[in-house]
Amino acid sequence: MELARETDADGPEVEALLDTCFAPGRRALSSYRLREGVPPARNLCLVARASGGEVAAAVRYWPVRVGTHDAMLLGPIAVHPTRQGEGLGAWIMGASLDRAAVAGVKRILLVGDAPYYGRFGFRRLDGVIMPPPTNPERVLGLWDWDGVAGEVVRAT
Known part of the structure; x- marks a missing residue:
């Protein structure tokens, strides 16, 4: 397995993977409204390619604002x-979090299952409000969230 930073050329394959995993209706999720018109943080986005060259896993990051905080x-x-079931999700997650730490990212936000993401250190964020309809129980954060509250909005 080869891990590399996602490039523009990887985009169509990554989008096909996301459609396979989540169906095209994924774009209706509230988190996608935060991504519209905002380029991903390419230095943090990763793809894992199998020995045959196909994209086996991918992770993306997008800048957002919560109150006055990035x-x-x-x-x-x-x-x-x-x-x-091969551990690729944990592997690419760990690699991306390491990359984010080295890049000086202060806080990471996601919408997901606390039991799964808790093993990476994510915890529920009270007071951080994702666009509806998002279950507040699934709004999770990592690193420096002390005193950070408010609505999550698109980065400008």
């Missing part, structure tokens, strides 16, 4: 269904 919205993260 944050990175992690997601989507996807592993091709034929490769699930």
Whole structure:
């Protein structure tokens, strides 16, 4: 497995992977409204390619604002269904978090399952409000969220 930073050329393959994993209706999710018209943080977006060259997993990050604070919205993260259960999700997640730490990212936000993401250190964020309809129980954060509250909005 080869891990590399996502490039523009990877975009169509990553989008196909995301459609496979989440269906095209994924774009109706509230987190996608935060991504519209905002380029991803390419230095943090990763793809894992299998020995045959195909994209087996991918993770993306997007800049957002919470009140007066900058944050990175992690997601989507996807592993091709034929490769699930091999640890690729945890591997690409760990690599992307390491990259974010080195880049000086202060806080990461995602919408997901606390039992899964808790093993990476994510915790529920009280007072951080994602656009509706988002279950507040699924709004999770990592690193410096002390005193950060408010609505999550698109980075400008």
